[in-house]
Each structure stands twice: as C-alpha cells, then as structure tokens.
Amino acid sequence: MIRLLPMLVAGGMILLAGRALAAEVTPPDALVKMVTLEVLEIVSKDKEIQAGNVQKVIGLVEEKVLPHFSFESMTALAMGVNWRKAAPEQKRRLVHAFRTLLVRTYASAITSYRDEKFEFLPLRAKPADTDVTVKVRVIRPGRQAVAIDYDMEKTARGWKCYNMYVAGVSLVLNYRTEFAAEIRRNGIDGLVGALEAKNQKLEAAAK
Amino acid sequence: MVPVVMDSTRSLARALAVAAYFLISGCATMQNGDPRDPYESFNRAMFEFNEGFDDAIGKPVARGYKAVLPYEIRVRVRNFFSNIQDVMIGVNNLLQGKPNDAVNDFARFMINSTLGLAGLHDIASEAGLEKHKEDFGQTFAVWGTEPGPYFVWPFLGPNDLRDTVGLAVDIYAAPVRWAIDDTATRNWTAALFLVNERADLLDATTILDDAALDKYVARRDVYYQRRRDLIYDGNPPRPPRERPPGRESRSEAPARGSAPYADAQALWGTLPPQEPSNDDAMISASQGMQQ
Numbered sequence: 001m002i003r004l005l006p007m008l009v010a011g012g013m014i015l016l017a018g019r020a021l022a023a024e025v026t027p028p029d030a031l032v033k034m035v036t037l038e039v040l041e042i043v044s045k046d047k048e049i050q051a052g053n054v055q056k057v058i059g060l061v062e063e064k065v066l067p068h069f070s071f072e073s074m075t076a077l078a079m080g081v082n083w084r085k086a087a088p089e090q091k092r093r094l095v096h097a098f099r100t101l102l103v104r105t106y107a108s109a110i111t112s113y114r115d116e117k118f119e120f121l122p123l124r125a126k127p128a129d130t131d132v133t134v135k136v137r138v139i140r141p142g143r144q145a146v147a148i149d150y151d152m153e154k155t156a157r158g159w160k161c162y163n164m165y166v167a168g169v170s171l172v173l174n175y176r177t178e179f180a181a182e183i184r185r186n187g188i189d190g191l192v193g194a195l196e197a198k199n200q201k202l203e204a205a206a207k
Numbered sequence: 208m209v210p211v212v213m214d215s216t217r218s219l220a221r222a223l224a225v226a227a228y229f230l231i232s233g234c235a236t237m238q239n240g241d242p243r244d245p246y247e248s249f250n251r252a253m254f255e256f257n258e259g260f261d262d263a264i265g266k267p268v269a270r271g272y273k274a275v276l277p278y279e280i281r282v283r284v285r286n287f288f289s290n291i292q293d294v295m296i297g298v299n300n301l302l303q304g305k306p307n308d309a310v311n312d313f314a315r316f317m318i319n320s321t322l323g324l325a326g327l328h329d330i331a332s333e334a335g336l337e338k339h340k341e342d343f344g345q346t347f348a349v350w351g352t353e354p355g356p357y358f359v360w361p362f363l364g365p366n367d368l369r370d371t372v373g374l375a376v377d378i379y380a381a382p383v384r385w386a387i388d389d390t391a392t393r394n395w396t397a398a399l400f401l402v403n404e405r406a407d408l409l410d411a412t413t414i415l416d417d418a419a420l421d422k423y424v425a426r427r428d429v430y431y432q433r434r435r436d437l438i439y440d441g442n443p444p445r446p447p448r449e450r451p452p453g454r455e456s457r458s459e460a461p462a463r464g465s466a467p468y469a470d471a472q473a474l475w476g477t478l479p480p481q482e483p484s485n486d487d488a489m490i491s492a493s494q495g496m497q498q
Contacts, residue, residue: 141332144339145338167433168432170432171418174428176428177427178425182420
C-alpha cells in the first residue's frame with residue numbers, strides 16, 4: 001500500500017505532464033482551423049445567432065474563441081511605448097476595457113457569416129518559432145478573397161493570438177493613433193476613462 | 208477605388224477647387240500632428256459632411272436596397288460590376304509588371320462574360336482564377352510615386368494625393384464611361400453600382416464606427432493600412448515594432464514583391480534609416496513617429 005502511493009503520485013504527474021504537453025503541441029495553424037470550424041458549425045446551426053442575438057454571440061465567443069487570445073499582449077501592442085509607462089493597476093483596467101470593447105464590437109461580425117468559404121493556408125514557420133502568423137482566407141463570389149491573419153505567440157498555456165489582420169487592417173494596431181492621441185491629451189488615466197465610457201455607451205445602446 | 212461615379216470627374220474638379228480654397232485661406236492647421244495629414248481641420252470638416260450625407264442618404268438607401276432585393280440578386284449585381292472591373296484590373300496588373308496576374312484577370316473576364324452569362328455568375332472564381340483588386344493609385348505606388356498628403360474628399364472619401372489622381376484616372380478609364388452613351392443610363396448604372404457597394408459594406412462600417420474612439424482617426428488608419436496591403440498584394444513587409452514591445456523580432460519569409468516602394472513604411476510614418484539594435488531605441492523611435 002505504502003509503495004503504491006509514490007507510484008500513484010508519479011503516475012498522476014506523468015498524466016498531468018502528458019496533458020500539458022498535449023496542450024502545448026497543438027500547433028497554431030491547427031488551433032485556428034479547429035476553433036474556426038467549430039464556431040462556424042455552431043453559428044450555422046443556431047437560428048438565434050443568425051438573427052443577431054448579440055448576447056448569445058458574445059457567450060459563444062467567450063467560451064470558444066477568447067481562451068486563445070492574449071488580451072494583455074494585444075493591449076500592449078495597441079499602446080506601443082505608452083505600455084511601459086502604465087502602472088500595474090492602469091494596465092489591468094486597460095486590458096479589461098480594451099477586451100470588452102473588442103469583444104462587444106467585433107463579436108457581431110460573426111452573425112453576418114453567409115455562404116463564405118474558408119481556406120486555411122499552410123503555416124510558413126520553423127518548428128522552433130515562438131511567434132508566427134496563421135493565414136486564413138475567406139472566399140466570396142465576385143469579391144477579392146479576404147485575408148485574415150492571426151499573429152500568434154507561444155506561451156506556457158499554448159498558442160495565443162495577440163494581433164489580427166482583416167484584409168491587411170490590424171484591428172489592434174488601428175488603435176495606436178487613437179490611444180496615443182488620448183494619452184497625449186489626458187494621460188493614461190484619460191485613456192482608461194475614455195475606453196470605459198465608450199463601453200458604457202455601447203452597453204446602453206444595446207439595451 | 209470607385210470606378211464609376213456620376214459625372215464624377217466634374218465633381219472631383221469641384222472638390223479640388225474647394226480644397227484649394229481652404230488651403231489658401233489658411234483654415235487648415237496641424238491638429239494632431241500626423242505628418243501624413245497636414246490639412247486635418249479641412250479633412251475633418253469634409254469627413255463630417257460625408258458622414259452627414261451617408262447618414263441622411265447613403266445608409267438609408269443602402270438599407271432599403273438590401274431590404275427590397277434578396278441576397279441572391281445582390282450577388283448577381285455585384286458579380287456583374289466585378290466582371291466589368293476585371294478589364295481595368297488586368298490593365299493595371301500589366302502596368303505593374305505582373306503579366307501572369309493580368310492574364311488571369313483577362314481570362315476571368317472572358318469566361319465570366321460568356322459562360323458566366325454577362326458576368327452574372329462568377330464561375331471563374333470557382334474554376335480557380337483568383338479575383339484581384341488593382342487600380343491606378345496602386346499602379347502609381349508600384350512605380351514609386353510619393354503618396355502626398357491625405358485628403359478626405361466630399362462623397363469620394365479618404366484618398367492621399369496619389370490615390371486622388373489614381374481615382375480620377377480610374378473614373379476616366381472606367382468601361383461604363385465609353386460603353387454607355389446615354390447619360391441617364393450611365394448615371395443610373397453608376398448609382399446602382401454605388402448603392403450595391405454601400406449595401407455590401409453596411410455591417411463592416413457599423414462595426415468599425417462602433418469600435419472607434421475617434422471615427423475620423425480610425426478611418427484614416429484603416430485607409431492607410433488597407434491601401435498598403437493592396438499595394439503589396441496582401442504581403443506587406445511588417446516593421447519590427449508591430450510585434451509586441453519587448454519581444455525579439457522573428458525570422459520571416461520575405462514578402463512577395465517587396466520592392467523598395469516609396470511608401471514601404473507608410474503605415475506609421477517612416478522608419479529610421481537604420482534599424483535600432485535594441486528595444487528601447489526601437490520604442491523611442493516609434494514614439495517619435497507617433498508624435
């Protein structure tokens with residue numbers, strides 16, 4: 001009995017390690033494909049989402065998509081140099097407010113999914129790379145295909161997306177000028193306030 | 208970007224005259240200090256005007272159009288115009304030294320015009336002939352023309368000087384201008400094109416505006432990012448500071464066709480002549496550019 005305990009512990013540790021390892025090795029391109037197809041599958045079956053039920057879309061995005069995003073890296077990227085100047089509490093509030101804003105505004109894009117076809121391009125990266133771009137193309141009739149690029153970084157908790165381009169436009173970098181202008185005028189606290197006020201306005205408008 | 212506009216060469220000339228007046232009367236001042244946008248106060252006024260027009264007429268008409276015509280029909284309208292545009296897209300690809308892409312575009316036009324029933328069906332795409340997006344503004348950029356200052360024109364929206372001239376050439380060369388003699392028919396055709404385009408973009412613009420802290424600045428950044436992407440055919444070189452701060456830049460395959468275009472670093476201003484060796488230098492350089 002006594003001998004069994006260390007074996008159990010060891011076995012448990014191997015199991016845990018195995019699970020951690022498995023989570024870590026899900027390659028970024030496979031992860032993007034898996035999550036995209038899963039979400040599309042759900043959306044194509046859900047009449048409420050297709051009708052534009054925003055709360056339901058946000059719920060779906062929160063559960064399936066957001067675990068694979070690093071909002072801290074995203075906020076840092078949008079802040080540029082100013083990120084280093086922010087205090088920990090300011091950073092926390094910035095990340096929270098920015099996350100809320102991005103989710104609330106962009107989640108609704110999922111509802112406009114129609115008969116688009118998704119093409120997952122092969123990953124051009126070396127196995128040792130810890131920072132890659134996963135490329136997806138959305139094909140629609142009579143239109144140039146829309147490229148969606150996910151910049152992803154390898155973390156201890158798997159690959160996380162920290163920047164996203166739609167047709168060459170980064171949803172994150174696009175905030176840089178706005179953030180910098182707000183900070184120049186009213187400081188970092190001013191930016192926190194502006195983001196939180198913006199979120200409250202959007203929330204009020206949704207009701 | 209808009210190849211057919213009702214008598215737009217004339218309204219463009221008028222817009223330029225208005226712009227010249229504003230510039231001379233000195234009402235244009237530096238507000239935000241973005242070096243690409245020296246006439247920001249003029250541009251903001253034009254932006255407000257366009258927003259007002261879009262709210263009062265553009266969006267309601269587009270919504271009505273969307274409500275009346277089923278999706279299936281709107282796709283046919285889109286395909287029809289898209290097919291006509293492929294001709295000038297092919298010409299621009301030739302001018303940009305991409306004969307293979309041009310052949311692809313002309314083949315698209317021939318297949319869709321015949322088998323696709325006058326372009327109503329985009330069967331070329333299904334056959335694997337990719338749809339491109341080219342215009343004279345992009346061609347000038349590939350030739351090395353400087354982008355010039357940023358302008359927001361009434362009705363035509365954001366264009367730097369290079370794209371303004373490009374747009375004028377696009378409109379002048381648009382097939383509907385010489386294919387349709389009757390002015391009324393031509394104008395109705397142009398109107399249908401514009402309304403269909405606007406309807407396609409309803410969701411996208413709503414999301415963008417909702418997400419922005421300052422709509423004017425957000426649209427300007429989207430314009431610059433989007434144009435840069437188009438000039439480089441979807442593979443723009445990415446400056447190192449676009450990575451999260453404090454992280455080493457990664458190795459990356461060289462972008463296709465990354466010739467030293469004049470606006471290679473147009474997105475966030477120009478990069479310092481030599482790449483700084485450490486993060487701090489890089490970060491302070493990018494700060495200088497933002498201010």
